[in-house]
Amino acid sequence: MELGLTGKVVLLTGGSGGIGRPLARSFGREGARVALSYLRRADAAKEVAASIEEAGGEALPVQLDLTDRQSIDSAVGQVVDRWGAIDILVVNASATGGPNPKPVGFEEISADTWLPLLRSEIEGAFHTVQSVLPTMKSGGWGRIVFMSASIVHRGRKGEEAYTASKAALHGLSRTLATELFTDNIFSNVVAPGPTVTEGLLGKLPDSLKERIADVTPEQAKRLLNEGMPHLRFSTVDDVNNTVLFLASAANGNITGNVINVDGGH
Incomplete structure (x- = not known):
């Protein structure tokens, strides 16, 4: 299947670690121009960018702090200055990197844990989409993919903060899909299970x-x-292939959906 990603400009938040690293490389192999964001791990982001370029692709590491609107706008501006547009946004960066390996009871979750997580996950995603939308609208085409987790549908003791923050992305994506359809901009969520x-x-x-x-x-x-x-x-490829399709021109009519990549769990 031809995905039509060649020459498309991708902003992938959280591209320096976790599933973001192989996802950035997957976009690069498909011919996309990949801007991958990092918060502190500049060396890791540069390493991923270098591997894309060594394979014949184009990549740009940019620093982006989800809790700082100025930082988000600056990162978006760098990408647009470099390549003239942003066609695809993958909101992958997370304050935690995933569910807590040692969850605590709901009554023990402090505001110091809850509020920064909400701000990073929800406010960060909200502002990143706001910053990217003008260039997508001017180009008459866009794809937005939010990375969530299948734990949202199942729940897990002690994960109220993480689960609520990811669930909010589902509502945001569905509403964006409704508002942006006439602009030919699609918005979907990918919710991996254990990978x-x-x-x-x-x-x-x-x-x-x-x-x-x-x-x-x-x-x-x-x-x-x-x-x-x-x-x-799941394997990383299971997740990446789903994201690539939803972010591509091959996706002609899927928007406002949550795609679980969890083996039916």
């Missing part, structure tokens, strides 16, 4: 960590599935 990444491996119980030390990602995936026989863990 075999370096980040996930670092959050596993010690009993599983011992079993997957010094093994390949494929071996780790098999071991993880043994530990949870009812669940098929």
